[in-house]
Amino acid sequence: MQNTRLERTLTLAPLVLFGISFMALGTVFSTYGIAAQLTKGMVPAAYILALVAMLFTALSYGKMAQAYPISGSAYTYAQRSISPSIGFMVGWSILVDYLFIPMVNYLVFASFMNAAFPAVPEYVWILLMLVIVTGINVRGIKLAARVNLLINLCAILFIVTFCFFSIRHIVTNQSVFHLFSMSPFFQQGAGFSTIIAGASLLCFSFLGFDSITTFAEEVKNPEKTLPRAVLIVTMVGGLIFILVSYLSQIVYPDYASFPDPDSAAFVVIQNVGGDFLATFAIVMVTTGTFGSAMVSHASVGRLLYSMGRDGVLPRKMFGYLHPIWKTPIVNLLLVSLIGLSALFMTLGMAASLINFGAFLAFSCVNICVIMHFYIRKKDRAGWSLFRTLLFPIMGTVMDLYLLSSLDSYSLLLGIIWFCIGFIYLLVLTKCFRQKPPQMEIDAA
Template sequence: MKEDTKLSRSLSLFSVVLFGFAFMAIGTVFSTYGVASQLSHGMVAGSYVLASIVMLFTAYSYGQMAKAYPISGSAYTYSQKAISPHIGFLVGWAILMDYIFIPMVNYLLFGIFFSAAIPEIPSYVWILLLIIIITFINIKGVKLATGANVLIIGFSIFFIILFCLFSVKTILQGTGTGMLVNMEPFINTDEPLKFIVAGAALLCFSFLGFDSVSTFAEETVNPKKNIPRAILIITIIGGLIFVIVSYFAHNVWPDYASFKDPDSASYEIIELVGGNFLKTLFLIMYAAGVVGSAMSSQASAARVLYAMGRDGQLPKKFFGKLHKKYKTPVNNILLISILSLSSLFLSLTLVASFINFGAFLAFTFVNISVIVLFFGRQKKRSLKGIICYLIIPLIGGVLDIWLLINLDIHSKVLGSIWFLLGVLYLAFLTKGFKKRPPELRLEETETA
């Protein structure tokens, strides 16, 4: 019997933007500030400006492909339709590293955070509790998740505004640089540009999440318009928040070499400007951000698996099935939850190493997809076409390859092993690459 249950089209532009911000976890600017400050020699705001520019090129390409193919699957779907089903499968396989392992990072952080705050309860209890809560919310559907995201993102923005206000007060009292207008957080003429670039290479990871909203295309009202808008809104506003927070943090504490521990540098800065009150709010905000990111990343991963299952590139009866009542890919959500149980014994460093390789490989192929589809197949080669469909995505692709090459050795080794497993599975699926992989026809996804 033919499966006719479809994803429920209920998300507005606002809801999609919330999912993106939740995945991104805008509070990550605080968790990375100390390490980024040392890498950039204090020019974190300048590194964020450069990182924002790099990500905007790829965000533009995601927007163009979302207009052409407003269906679930994200980078997998775009490269499958624009380049080839073989490439599409491998890109989908690669991006699964990003989407499946990000929930694990969040569960690990949640366990570390709460077991430190309440030592009497071991970390595995907190991890299991969060997995159960996130799984329940995502099975019930995107409307319930949207409500949770409103609270999480709202509180994060509230905390960031408070931090900026407290920072202004502290600076005006003569602490730090004592200046509200200062170019040193952006560029220091006494330091070479390479330090800004080094910081940007790290901080591009803060933007991971802008792409996740494309996986909700079949649940979004008017996706051809709202998905590209959401991607750009998330990238631009996220970049602005990161730049503003890092600007004030530098002016409050300009000596990046004097932190007791770079990993907790933001905690020292927050304590300086707001005391115990702001420290407590920060811990609550950080925990909420972890919950939001876990929820959004699990939902995104489930939809990529659904798209690949619906196409027949993964077993369709399991991966390509939706719950008749909730219209969510329940099997995929439960599978990701089971895989996430490995966070009970895996290390944070190992899990994080998997994520970056898949993300930048997928970003690269989304940029290539724009060139192949619009400039190549559709022959949009006017002056506007050359700029929009060749130069911009080419710059984005080159920048993404540069970031991929500059990943640490663990990311490249583990990512390459995962990618090789994907090649072997594809060879099995296509009987030694002799057959064309299963592919969903676009008309099969049309909804009223």
């Protein structure tokens, strides 16, 4: 029996940076044009709705991380609070998110670098990024944390620079009073349904606050650190998204005139900062996608490790830790192998599956809080009633509503993936005649 364990080295600051890096703050720019047209210029309003929905879910993740400070995230919470079978299906659903998010980052990185260096084929950039990300994660969480710090500093520096240039542009070309406008939150003739549609798209930007719970066994004092980190990541990300989209709308209010929604943010960026800021944006997007790929790659490796340690997946392969680096090296290499499919997969195909699994897992985590704290622990007195029942109910309703608002293509692919997992569960349990393997809690 292998005695090697994940090593507790992470504190609050690097954990928050991991979550922010996974979120890839640059997504506020890459999705801005599509969101602006979808919401008829009310992107900040859609971000506020998305932030509210994510905060309810973030509170639930924090509560469950206190109860079960071990690797596995939503998979572990559902497995222990509801049933092993439900836990397996939640883990299977969220697994597709973690598997495909690195792939999305490889594709985005390759497309930007190919635009800057047309002579170098995209597959070269995909392979280069994949090798570097794998190497950093295999060597351990400490090295990944150091690299991640530099990446986040670059992204934050760009966002501060963009906000400065935008405010200067507004004050110079309009007036200081234009800094305060209701147009990004209210457009005549646009209904609330447009904001809801935008929120269901923009929740993709928040994916990352949940990923840090997969590092539970590498965090010092996880019962206190994880809940704080989850809320900080969600709030910081949401406020940045709202501020950037607000300034973008004020700077360039004619959202319908963008020739290509995918590159709309670069029109805004060049409008306020010229070639200097546009070049800086390319650097920020490429480093941001690298950071997101690195963290998501590490997260899925640890989720597979949890499932392997339980015996849900073959234990010898997926439950193995490197004796020196103390990382799930086999899982990390397997994720890299799957990442090679970025060589022939399109960005749309990879992204279409992500939100389905996320909303399903988010809903289940909210239900886990009710099952574990309200029903089992009978934690119902005073403020606890809100934390253990009312807030999780609101989070569940909002997550399920956003899930139902996804486009039909995303829903179809998500349902197919879910059905494949259900068939595997039937095989694993011999048609439910026996329970799936269950994790032995050990938070030592």
